[in-house]
Amino acid sequence: MQRTKIINLLNSKQEIDIVLVKGWVRTRRDSKTFSFIELNDGSCLGNMQIIADQALDNYEEIKKITTGSAISVKGRLAKSKGGGQKWEIPAENIEIISMSPESYPLQKKRHTDEFLRTIAHLRPRTNKYGAAFRIRSELSYAIHSFFKNKGFKYIHTPIITGSDCEGAGEMFRVTNLELDNLPKKDGHVDYSADFFGTESKLTVSGQLSAEMFALALGDVYTFGPTFRAENSNTSRHAAEFWMVEPEMAFCDLAGNMELGEELIKYLVAYVLENCKEDMNLFARFVDKNLMPALENILTRDFARLPYEEAVNILKNAKNKFEHEIEFGKDLQSEHERYITETYFKKPVIIFDYPKTIKPFYMRVNNDNKTVAAMDVLVPGIGEIIGGSQREERLDVLETRMDEHGLSKEDYWWYIDSRRYGSVPHSGFGMGFERVIMLMTGIRNIRDVIPFSRTPGSIDF
Amino acid sequence: MQRTKIINLLNSKQEIDIVLVKGWVRTRRDSKTFSFIELNDGSCLGNMQIIADQALDNYEEIKKITTGSAISVKGRLAKSKGGGQKWEIPAENIEIISMSPESYPLQKKRHTDEFLRTIAHLRPRTNKYGAAFRIRSELSYAIHSFFKNKGFKYIHTPIITGSDCEGAGEMFRVTNLELDNLPKKDGHVDYSADFFGTESKLTVSGQLSAEMFALALGDVYTFGPTFRAENSNTSRHAAEFWMVEPEMAFCDLAGNMELGEELIKYLVAYVLENCKEDMNLFARFVDKNLMPALENILTRDFARLPYEEAVNILKNAKNKFEHEIEFGKDLQSEHERYITETYFKKPVIIFDYPKTIKPFYMRVNNDNKTVAAMDVLVPGIGEIIGGSQREERLDVLETRMDEHGLSKEDYWWYIDSRRYGSVPHSGFGMGFERVIMLMTGIRNIRDVIPFSRTPGSIDF
Numbered sequence: 001m002q003r004t005k006i007i008n009l010l011n012s013k014q015e016i017d018i019v020l021v022k023g024w025v026r027t028r029r030d031s032k033t034f035s036f037i038e039l040n041d042g043s044c045l046g047n048m049q050i051i052a053d054q055a056l057d058n059y060e061e062i063k064k065i066t067t068g069s070a071i072s073v074k075g076r077l078a079k080s081k082g083g084g085q086k087w088e089i090p091a092e093n094i095e096i097i098s099m100s101p102e103s104y105p106l107q108k109k110r111h112t113d114e115f116l117r118t119i120a121h122l123r124p125r126t127n128k129y130g131a132a133f134r135i136r137s138e139l140s141y142a143i144h145s146f147f148k149n150k151g152f153k154y155i156h157t158p159i160i161t162g163s164d165c166e167g168a169g170e171m172f173r174v175t176n177l178e179l180d181n182l183p184k185k186d187g188h189v190d191y192s193a194d195f196f197g198t199e200s201k202l203t204v205s206g207q208l209s210a211e212m213f214a215l216a217l218g219d220v221y222t223f224g225p226t227f228r229a230e231n232s233n234t235s236r237h238a239a240e241f242w243m244v245e246p247e248m249a250f251c252d253l254a255g256n257m258e259l260g261e262e263l264i265k266y267l268v269a270y271v272l273e274n275c276k277e278d279m280n281l282f283a284r285f286v287d288k289n290l291m292p293a294l295e296n297i298l299t300r301d302f303a304r305l306p307y308e309e310a311v312n313i314l315k316n317a318k319n320k321f322e323h324e325i326e327f328g329k330d331l332q333s334e335h336e337r338y339i340t341e342t343y344f345k346k347p348v349i350i351f352d353y354p355k356t357i358k359p360f361y362m363r364v365n366n367d368n369k370t371v372a373a374m375d376v377l378v379p380g381i382g383e384i385i386g387g388s389q390r391e392e393r394l395d396v397l398e399t400r401m402d403e404h405g406l407s408k409e410d411y412w413w414y415i416d417s418r419r420y421g422s423v424p425h426s427g428f429g430m431g432f433e434r435v436i437m438l439m440t441g442i443r444n445i446r447d448v449i450p451f452s453r454t455p456g457s458i459d460f
Numbered sequence: 461m462q463r464t465k466i467i468n469l470l471n472s473k474q475e476i477d478i479v480l481v482k483g484w485v486r487t488r489r490d491s492k493t494f495s496f497i498e499l500n501d502g503s504c505l506g507n508m509q510i511i512a513d514q515a516l517d518n519y520e521e522i523k524k525i526t527t528g529s530a531i532s533v534k535g536r537l538a539k540s541k542g543g544g545q546k547w548e549i550p551a552e553n554i555e556i557i558s559m560s561p562e563s564y565p566l567q568k569k570r571h572t573d574e575f576l577r578t579i580a581h582l583r584p585r586t587n588k589y590g591a592a593f594r595i596r597s598e599l600s601y602a603i604h605s606f607f608k609n610k611g612f613k614y615i616h617t618p619i620i621t622g623s624d625c626e627g628a629g630e631m632f633r634v635t636n637l638e639l640d641n642l643p644k645k646d647g648h649v650d651y652s653a654d655f656f657g658t659e660s661k662l663t664v665s666g667q668l669s670a671e672m673f674a675l676a677l678g679d680v681y682t683f684g685p686t687f688r689a690e691n692s693n694t695s696r697h698a699a700e701f702w703m704v705e706p707e708m709a710f711c712d713l714a715g716n717m718e719l720g721e722e723l724i725k726y727l728v729a730y731v732l733e734n735c736k737e738d739m740n741l742f743a744r745f746v747d748k749n750l751m752p753a754l755e756n757i758l759t760r761d762f763a764r765l766p767y768e769e770a771v772n773i774l775k776n777a778k779n780k781f782e783h784e785i786e787f788g789k790d791l792q793s794e795h796e797r798y799i800t801e802t803y804f805k806k807p808v809i810i811f812d813y814p815k816t817i818k819p820f821y822m823r824v825n826n827d828n829k830t831v832a833a834m835d836v837l838v839p840g841i842g843e844i845i846g847g848s849q850r851e852e853r854l855d856v857l858e859t860r861m862d863e864h865g866l867s868k869e870d871y872w873w874y875i876d877s878r879r880y881g882s883v884p885h886s887g888f889g890m891g892f893e894r895v896i897m898l899m900t901g902i903r904n905i906r907d908v909i910p911f912s913r914t915p916g917s918i919d920f
Contacts, residue, residue, distance in 0.1 A: 003710055005611060005678065022710045023678075024881045042677035042709070043611060070883045072710075098852075098882045105880075121873040122880065124676035133677065137613040144604050151465060151503060153597040158911045159619070159685045160632075160662075160700055162918040172620070172634050172655070174662065176689040179633070179642060179649045189639045195632070195689055195699065196918035202620075202634065209911055209920065216584035217502035217593065218465065218483075225619045225684065229636040229655055239655065240620055249502070250463055250482045250532075392558075413581040413920050420565075420582065421484045422558045423530045451618045451669055458622040458656035460669065460873050 001074070007044035009077055010087060016077040021048055021089065022097070024125065025069045027108050035062055039073065042124075045131055045277045049080060049088040061096060067107055068100030068125070113447055120451050120460050128285070131278035132448055135271060136436050142270040143223055143244055143432075146263060152219040152246060157206030159225065162198055163410065170229040171201040172239075202227040205429060206245050208361070208414055211390060214247040214425050215417050221246040223432070231455050235444040236382075238433065240453040247427035253363075253372040253389040256426035257349050260376050260385045261302045263430070264347070268298045271439050279439070287441025293380060294439070302347040302376065307331075310339055310350050317343070330357045331375075333382050340377040347378045360400040361414075362388040363424075374428070381438050387428020394418040461534070467504035469537055470547060476537040481508055481549065482557070484585065485529045487568050495522055499533065502584075505591055505737045509540060509548040521556060527567055528560030528585070573907055580911050580920050588745070591738035592908055595731060596896050602730040603683060603704055603892075606723055612679040612706060617666030619685065622658055623870065630689040631661040632699075662687035665889060666705050668821070668874055671850060674707040674885050675877050681706040683892070691915050695904040696842075698893065700913040707887035713823075713832040713849040716886035717809050720836050720845045721762045723890070724807070728758045731899050739899070747901025753840060754899070762807040767791075767830065770799055770810045777803070790817045791835075793842050800837040807838045820860040822848040823884075834888070841898050847888020854878040 003020045023041030030036075037050040050073050052062045065071065072095040080088040105111075105119055106126060116123040123129040147154065160174050176195045177183065183190040191199050206222035213220045222245045229239065246259060271279055272294060283290045305313075307327075314325045314335050319342070323332045331339075331350070340348045351374040355364055362371035376385035391397045397418050401408055408415060436448040446452040451460040463480045483501030490496075493514045498507040510533050512522045525531065532555040540548040565571075565579055566586060576583040583589040607614065620634050636655045637643065643650040651659050666682035673680045682705045689699065706719060731739055732754060743750040765773075767787075774785045774795050779802070783792045791799075791810070800808045811834040815824055822831035836845035851857045857878050861868055868875060896908040906912040911920040 007611070022883070042613075043679075068881045070881045097884075100880045103879075119873075119876075121672040121876060122676075124673055125881075130676060133615065133673065134613055137615070140614045140616075141604055141608050144601055148601050151467070153502075153594055154600045155593065155597070155910055156600075156685070156702055158700065158913060158918075158920070160687075160913050160918065170636070172636055173639070174632050174634055175639070176630070176632055177639075179635070179637075179639070180647075182639060182642070187640075195691070195915060196913070197916040198918060200918050212581040212920070213584055213593065213910065216582075216590060219503075225616070227620070231655070240618065242616055413579075416579075416581060419563075420560045421528045421530045421585075423482070424557075450615055450673065453618060453620050453656070455655060456657040458618075458620065458658060458660050460618070460672070 003072075005043040006039065006041045006046065006048045009048060010044065010046050012077060012087060015079060018074060018092075019077050019089065020072065020074050021050075022072045023048070023070070025065055025067055025071060027067060028065050030063060035059070035065075037065065037071070039071070040130075042130060044134075045127060045281060046085075049082070049085050050075075050094070051088055051090045052094055053090065056091065056094060058094065058096075062094055064099070065096065066100045066102065066104065068104040070097035071095060072097055113444065117446055117452075124450075127281060129447075131281045132436070132440055132442060133450065134278050135275050135440060136448060138271060138275050139267060139432070139435060139439065140223070142267050142274075146266050147221045147246065150219065152221050153213070153217045155206070155210055155213045155220045155222050156224060157203070157209035157222045159203050160196070160200050161203045162196065162200055163208065169204050171204055172227050172229045174200045174202055204228060205243070207247065207427060207429065210245055210247040210427065211425065212413070212417055214249045214427070215421065215423065218250075219246070219248045233455055235446075236434070238445050238449060238452050238454055241445070241449070242432040244430045244432055245427060247425065249423050249425045251389075251426040252424055253351060253374060253426060256387050256389060256428060257304060257351065257374055260349070260374070260387065260428055260430070261347070264376065264378070264384070264435075265298055267435060268294050268439070272298075282440045282442070290441045296345075297347055297378060300346045302349050303344045304349045304351065306352040307350050307354065307370065308352070310335075313339060313343055328354045328356060336375075336377045336382045340382070341379040345379065347376060349374055349376050358388070360397070360404040360406060361390050363391045364396055364400070372426075378438060381434050384434045384438065385428050385430045387426065389424065389426040392418060392422045392424050394422065463532075465503040466499070466501045466506065466508045469508060470504065470506050472537060472547060475539060478534060478552075479537050479549065480532065480534050481510075482532045483508070483530070485525055485527055485531060487527060488525050490523060495519070495525075497525065497531070499531065500590075502590060504594075505587060505741060506545075509542070509545050510535075510554070511548055511550045512554055513550065516551065516554060518554065518556075522554055524559070525556065526560045526562065526564065528564040530557035531555060532557055573904065577906055577912075584910075587741060589907075591741045592896070592900055592902060593910065594738050595735050595900060596908060598731060598735050599727060599892070599895060599899065600683070602727050602734075606726050607681045607706065610679065612681050613673070613677045615666070615670055615673045615680045615682050616684060617663070617669035617682045619663050620656070620660050621663045622656065622660055623668065629664050631664055632687050632689045634660045634662055664688060665703065667707065667887060667889065670705055670707040670887065671885065672873070672877055674709045674887070675881065675883065678710075679706070679708045693915055695906075696894070698905050698909060698912050698914055701905070701909070702892040704890045704892055705887060707885065709883050709885045711849075711886040712884055713811060713834060713886060716847055716849060716888060717764060717811065717834055720809065720834070720847065720888055720890075721807070724836065724838070724844070724895075725758055727895060728754050728899070732758075742900045742902070750901045756805075757807055757838060760806045762809050762836065763804045764809045764811065766812040767810050767814065768812070770795075773799060773803055788814045788816060796835075796837045796842045800842070801839045805839065807836060809834055809836050818848070820864040820866060821850050821857070823851045824856055824860070832886075838898060841894050844894045844898065845888050845890045847886065849884065849886040852878060852882045852884050854882065
């Protein structure tokens with residue numbers, strides 16, 4: 001007999017004569033003649049109530065079943081007589097698959113997020129983390145659906161890369177040299193003996209590669225892991241995280257902003273529609289303001305303003321900022337939060353940043369002072385998207401590379417794309433973990449990644 | 461005015477008064493009073509025929525348009541009077557976005573795969589590689605759809621890992637130490653100063669992490685990059701490739717085989733249904749036998765036989781093999797190919813391999829001689845799936861780890877999962893690039909990866 005997942009039974013429209021369920025015991029309590037078992041199989045937040053009658057052959061054993069044990073149950077899916085749930089299974093047979101010892105760390109009580117991080121291999125068995133990782137899965141699917149519906153092609157850009165200066169942050173080195181016995185040449189490591197014959201790193205962005213494909217296939221996107229070797233122990237940064245990077249040929253900055261706003265709204269609508277039960281947990285227990293905040297994103301037009309205007313707003317703000325702001329300085333997290341949370345009270349897109357603080361590949365505006373960059377900021381999170389129209393003019397690009405001290409030899413292929421069939425194109429990067437944080441109200445990036453990597457932390 | 465993608469126009473049911481298309485010129489030829497342009501925008505294999513009348517203002521310029529140039533065209537979508545295509549656009553206006561110089565490497569002629577690998581940034585602009593990467597994108601989506609429909613949750617398992625002995629192959633090291641100035645302790649590298657405070661590597665498989673989630677959420681899968689630092693320059697191995705790894709709680713080896721066969725058939729059916737035009741290119745120009753081969757996979761039950769039986773078949777074969785085979789030896793590529801291509805002439809699942817040649821986590825069978833492993837072999841490719849039922853018995857697992865000389869301390873979390881709520885579970889890994897090779901007839905893995913990484917090769 002085939003097991004049925006609990007999500008399907010809880011959504012059943014009618015009683016079913018006989019079903020087989022398998023899962024893990026969340027709690028068990030005894031009445032005089034019954035034992036009530038709350039069974040969860042991870043398919044959804046909800047448990048199936050199992051009623052074990054004392055008449056069962058192995059009732060003495062059943063009465064010893066502990067939290068975390070695995071069991072298999074056969075019985076009728078019946079309308080529940082109790083108040084708490086619609087369906088229950090009066091068991092005809094209960095088989096104990098494995099008994100959890102009393103040392104099982106997830107006994108029925110509240111555990112701190114900090115403690116649960118130390119047992120990241122077990123925390124998806126809790127209500128909160130089960131819900132978080134189901135939502136992560138649904139959001140991944142939503143991202144693929146969104147782009148698929150629009151005719152975007154999904155591209156797997158390289159993780160190991162020889163380009164080391166995209167300017168997006170510190171990079172990890174990848175090597176298969178024996179570190180205890182490094183080959184040297186002229187006093188320096190001889191990378192010609194390394195796997196790729198040269199220095200190689202973990203990618204910080206798939207953008208440059210994705211551009212090559214946008215200039216061939218039109219609309220493309222990446223969705224994969226990216227890395228930063230930055231020694232920052234904040235709640236918003238991880239050394240390994242997933243990023244979504246669409247790249248569109250024949251698209252300018254305005255189109256780029258449209259796509260960013262549309263994507264975020266799509267994802268909010270998607271989880272509200274498809275993850276109701278799990279979302280409800282976060283709205284009740286994690287962030288009381290979650291639903292109004294998501295409604296606000298869904299229903300209101302994102303504010304759009306040039307960086308220069310944002311700077312003026314900040315200068316005129318009564319707030320005291322830790323970092324002074326003036327034209328030419330990068331917006332700090334506190335500035336972004338003020339703009340989106342205090343001033344506009346809704347998502348904001350800031351565009352046309354000073355070219356001096358932005359990478360070489362962003363398109364220089366006619367003022368020759370700003371570039372066609374844009375950041376999307378949302379309340380509670382801050383920057384969630386960063387993107388730009390790319391510099392498609394060969395001569396301007398080469399000048400910018402010189403200004404940034406980049407080797408045109410290393411980037412010969414990137415430059416080639418502006419030599420042959422260059423067209424206006426745009427794209428952005430969206431941090432996937434920030435999206436999950438936005439949707440769930442979870443405020444530490446370590447808690448939305450199955451096994452997070454941060455400085456000093458590589459367990460599991 | 462919004463541009464329309466060429467795929468939508470080619471599928472149009474009716475003429476349209478005015479459309480805007482943008483793309484890259486594949487070819488141009490002149491008649492007395494017209495110039496005919498084949499325009500491609502990457503949305504599909506097919507080109508839109510543009511007819512430029514000499515009456516156009518910039519006809520002199522248009523006559524100079526080169527292969528690879530980018531243009532923007534306005535005009536009526538009209539039934540074609542010529543024979544080759546259904547639709548064409550008599551241009552009312554042609555704007556040249558950028559002119560490609562004569563040095564553009566993709567002139568209209570046949571290029572070798574070897575040459576195209578040296579311009580991997582441009583090759584998706586060719587018919588063959590455009591088709592290959594559209595199929596890659598469609599197959600990715602198909603994989604997510606398949607698992608989503610079955611209620612599997614998608615898990616992002618870590619790329620950087622501290623576990624270094626899963627036995628799946630050589631691993632790349634990840635570090636942010638200064639290699640020219642390594643911190644040492646007792647004559648060895650002092651990893652306590654490294655980013656994670658210990659040695660770290662690039663993952664060879666997400667399986668062990670995925671198991672933790674299967675034991676919480678039920679059915680899960682990973683789909684992400686994996687790495688091998690093996691110095692093997694074959695047409696089937698890359699240092700970086702994508703792998704699909706489902707993992708199912710409450711599932712035995714038979715259920716695992718079911719899922720593998722169902723997945724492969726689903727993917728074949730999916731590309732045949734959804735990638736007709738691109739698939740046709742491969743069937744015509746790359747592998748004449750492609751369609752019958754795929755039909756064979758789709759319509760026939762996969763053969764299933766124990767390893768021992770496979771060994772007997774090989775021993776009795778008239779073929780001369782380079783490697784001798786006997787019970788206890790691993791099947792070599794030549795053996796696998798013989799079994800699937802020559803003997804059964806269809807996909808084959810071989811199961812119950814000797815435990816001596818398989819990793820510690822595979823479930824020991826009652827004979828104590830074999831483990832519940834399975835490999836799926838397909839004609840033309842060889843092994844495409846490798847999997848097993850996992851050892852869920854704590855004592856057996858610990859014994860196996862001892863036999864393999866693995867540190868139980870390092871794997872405390874993995875062992876924990878057998879201590880608390882352990883259940884029978886199974887899963888497998890499917891090399892995504894091999895799937896693409898199977899579907900397209902492309903026989904070199906370098907040609908199905910956007911920018912492939914192999915020994916000495918990290919360009920782009």
